[in-house]
Amino acid sequence: MKEVVSSSAVFFSYALLAIFAQNAVFTRALGVSRMVQLVGDDRTSSALFGMMLCITQVLVAPVAFIAGGFIAPLDNRAQLRPLVYIASIAVVCLAEHLVLWLRSLPRRAQLLRIVPLAALNSGVLGTVLVERTQSFTLMQSLGFGLGSGVGYLLAVLLVTEAQHRLRSKAIPSAFRGLPITLVYIGVLALAIYGFTGHSVIL
Numbered sequence: 028m029k030e031v032v033s034s035s036a037v038f039f040s041y042a043l044l045a046i047f048a049q050n051a052v053f054t055r056a057l058g059v060s061r062m063v064q065l066v067g068d069d070r071t072s073s074a075l076f077g078m079m080l081c082i083t084q085v086l087v088a089p090v091a092f093i094a095g096g097f098i099a100p101l102d103n104r105a106q107l108r109p110l111v112y113i114a115s116i117a118v119v120c121l122a123e124h125l126v127l128w129l130r131s132l133p134r135r136a137q138l139l140r141i142v143p144l145a146a147l148n149s150g151v152l153g154t155v156l157v158e159r160t161q162s163f164t165l166m167q168s169l170g171f172g173l174g175s176g177v178g179y180l181l182a183v184l185l186v187t188e189a190q191h192r193l194r195s196k197a198i199p200s201a202f203r204g205l206p207i208t209l210v211y212i213g214v215l216a217l218a219i220y221g222f223t224g225h226s227v228i229l
Contacts, residue, residue, distance in 0.1 A: 034166045037166045037170065038167075038169060038170035038173075039170060040170070041163070041166075041171045042170040042171070042173045042174035042177070043174060044170075045154075045170070045171045045172075045173075045174025045175045045178055046177050046178040049175075049178075050175075050178040050179075050182060051150045051153065051154060051178055051179050051182075052150070052178065052179055052182035052212070053178075053215055053216040053219045053220075054220060055153060056216075057148075057149050057150040057179075058148045058149050058150030058151075058179060059212065060149075061144065061148050061149075061150075062179070062182060062183055062186060063186075063205065063209070063212075065183060066183065066187050066190055066208070070137075071137075071141060071144070072137070072141075073180070073183045073184060073187050075134065075137065075138065075141055076141050076145055076180075077179060077180025077183055077184075078180070079123075079141050079142055079145040080148065080151070080179055081173060081176030081179075081180065083116070083123065083146050083176070084150075084151055084154055085172045085176065086122070086123075087112075087115055087116055087119045087155055087172065088158060088165075088168040088169050088171070088172035089165060089168070090115040090118060090119055091111075091112050091115040091155045091158070092158075092159075092165050092168050094111045094112070094115050095108070095112075095159045097111075108156065108159065108160075109152070109156070112152060112156065112159070113152065115155070116146055116152060116155070120142060120146035120147070123142050124139065127139050127142065150175065150179050154171065154172060154175040155172075158171055182212075182215075186208065189208075189211050190208070193207050193208060193211060
C-alpha cells in the first residue's frame with residue numbers, strides 16, 4: 028500500500044511539474060509551430076487534439092522507457108536515441124490508428140486525421156528525450172508525459188482564447204495574425220519563466 032501511495036505521489040508531482048513549471052510550449056518551445064497552425068484551423072478541435080496528444084504522450088512513455096533500456100549498454104546510445112524514440116512514437120501511432128479503425132467511435136474520421144498530427148509533433152519527441160536524458164523512472168516518465176500533454180492543451184486553449192482578443196483594430200496591421208500571436212506566446216513564456224525562476228529544475 029505504501030508503494031502505491033509513493034508511486035502515485037511521484038506520478039502526480041511530475042505531472043504537475045510538466046503542466047506548470049516545465050510546460051512543453053512555454054518553457055521549452057516544443058510544438059509551437061503546430062500549435063499556431065492549430066489555433067487558426069477550424070477543421071481541428073483543440074480539445075480533441077490535446078486529448079490525442081495526452082494519450083500519445085502517456086503511451087509513448089513506457090514504450091520509449093523499455094526501448095531505452097535496450098540501447099543503454101551500447102556505446103553509441105546517444106546517436107541511436109532519437110531513432111529509437113521516433114520508432115517508439117511510430118509504433119504507438121500505428122496502434123492508435125488500428126484501434127480507431129477497429130472501433131466505431133463518434134468523430135472517428137476526425138480522430139484518424141488528428142492522430143498523426145498529434146504523434147508527429149516535436150512536443151512528443153522532445154518530451155520523450157527529456158524523460159530519457161534525465162533518467163526518469165517509469166512512473167516519473169508517465170507522469171511527465173501526461174503533464175506535458177495537459178500543459179500543451181492548456182497552452183492551446185490559452186492561445187485560442189487570445190485569438191479573439193488579438194483581432195482588435197487597436198493592434199497595428201503589421202502585427203496582426205502570426206506576429207502578435209508569437210508576441211503573446213513569448214509574453215506568456217516570460218511570465219511562466221518568472222514564476223519558476225532562473226534555474227531549470229529538470
